[in-house]
Amino acid sequence: MAFFEAHNLHKRFGSRVVLENVSLSIREGQVSGIMGPNGAGKTTCFHVLTGLHRPDRGEILLEGRSIAGLAPQQIARLGISRSFQIMNLFDDSVVIENVMLALPEFRARRLNFTGNVFAETELVDAATDILDQVGLAERAWDKATALSYGDRRALEIGVALAARPRLLFLDEPTSGLGAEATRNLAALVRRLRKRYTIVMIEHDMRFLFDLADRISVIHWGQVIAEGTPDELRSNKWVRRSALGETADA
Numbered sequence: 001m002a003f004f005e006a007h008n009l010h011k012r013f014g015s016r017v018v019l020e021n022v023s024l025s026i027r028e029g030q031v032s033g034i035m036g037p038n039g040a041g042k043t044t045c046f047h048v049l050t051g052l053h054r055p056d057r058g059e060i061l062l063e064g065r066s067i068a069g070l071a072p073q074q075i076a077r078l079g080i081s082r083s084f085q086i087m088n089l090f091d092d093s094v095v096i097e098n099v100m101l102a103l104p105e106f107r108a109r110r111l112n113f114t115g116n117v118f119a120e121t122e123l124v125d126a127a128t129d130i131l132d133q134v135g136l137a138e139r140a141w142d143k144a145t146a147l148s149y150g151d152r153r154a155l156e157i158g159v160a161l162a163a164r165p166r167l168l169f170l171d172e173p174t175s176g177l178g179a180e181a182t183r184n185l186a187a188l189v190r191r192l193r194k195r196y197t198i199v200m201i202e203h204d205m206r207f208l209f210d211l212a213d214r215i216s217v218i219h220w221g222q223v224i225a226e227g228t229p230d231e232l233r234s235n236k237w238v239r240r241s242a243l244g245e246t247a248d249a
């Protein structure tokens, strides 16, 4: 049984069919990539897999349990977390607050930031542990706005990790990052893959082909190729679309 599977997902907006028969299989402990041209349906696929959109048809299974149609919060509670293309941070807060706010135990205690949340040492410790995982423990008490763009991306991943997922979806994690920040992010993904199963949409082919165990190519709302980076490098369609040439570069 695959860890996470999607079978024959369909999604349309009005008369526009955006996903047509998409099937994916994610293995535990692996980094899986989703690539494809702009507008291919990749983000919509993420939205469907993480509950933001309900599929019109199809099945989504986490360890054999159907999760299609569950609300995003329910899916998150089952251990699936995600980052978004647009950063979603509280800029006026310090770095650690961003993570604390996303901790399930913060919500469970119905705390709010009008009280002294930093007196809650368990929460501070839990958030510090997550910041450590994403390499930001030393920036914990800086304002989120003081972080570089690359560090903000790492913090965003930290916020996603606050839900203590087993499966982490990253939507175009390198977008907007320069070469050095992209290298730092690759190092972060290499560390995280030891603890989490990761699925990422990515346009940066070198980044994706370096890190992913398996890659699915989505085009016209369909999975048109699937395999290891090596298998895909020799895939006719990938080569023809020039995506493979970038990956070889």
Ligand SMILES: Nc1ncnc2c1ncn2[C@@H]1O[C@H](COP(=O)(O)OP(=O)(O)OP(=O)(O)O)[C@@H](O)[C@H]1O
Residues within 6 Å of the ligand: 013, 016, 018, 036, 037, 038, 039, 040, 041, 042, 043, 044, 045
């Ligand atoms: N809520 C929506 N309502 C109507 N159309 C939508 C909606 N969301 C996405 N679409 C359309 O679905 C198509 C696929 O969009 P999607 O964002 O999933 O593609 P993508 O592969 O992630 O593209 P990109 O790489 O540019 O982010 C696009 O034509 C988009 O305009």
